[in-house]
Amino acid sequence: SAVISQKPSRDICQRGTSLTIQCQVDSQVTMMFWYRQQPGQSLTLIATANQGSEATYESGFVIDKFPISRPNLTFSTLTVSNMSPEDSSIYLCSVEQGHGYTFGSGTRLTVV
């Protein structure tokens, strides 16, 4: 299965700033997914990113807040914009290969 490198692993950010999270996959994948895991909660899908097209956002998530890039088949970024304390979560990227899903190790974001 694919190996995903996600960074940063954690960060503490000031309110109103933005953070870009990167995911690098060791093989080419068609679809990449971005999830949010709020404290004590399960994972919630933010968006699906396909190379060469706009990301598809789930209900409650918008591109202005969570812009995503997918420049090639092995890389994607998620930006958390204009952060507030409510954005404090773990953010994970994921790829699907033959119905198997692999996750990055996550980015633990704290907004102060």
Add this chain to the structure above:
Amino acid sequence: AQSVTQPDIHITVSEGASLELRCNYSYGATPYLFWYVQSPGQGLQLLLKYFSGDTLVQGIKGFEAEFKRSQSSFNLRKPSVHWSDAAEYFCAVATTGNQFYFGTGTSLTVIP
């Protein structure tokens, strides 16, 4: 609508005792079913998955799960729990449309 239910928010077992974590799903067709484990501060690790065939699935770390269509369940079991099994466990369902639904998780505490 698709959903995944993990009725047990928190379970405590003694080291060496058997373990069963419950998972029920709601999905019209045959689902793809997964169990993931998340250790503190870590990302998600796939324990096992079910796509088709034998309804008893073997996974890593001595875990197994049984798919019971009549009960819409996919319970995770381990005959003898180790202290290192203490973690958060997530059941998940993937649909043919590559939508991925997570349960809210079960937190496992292992006491010596």
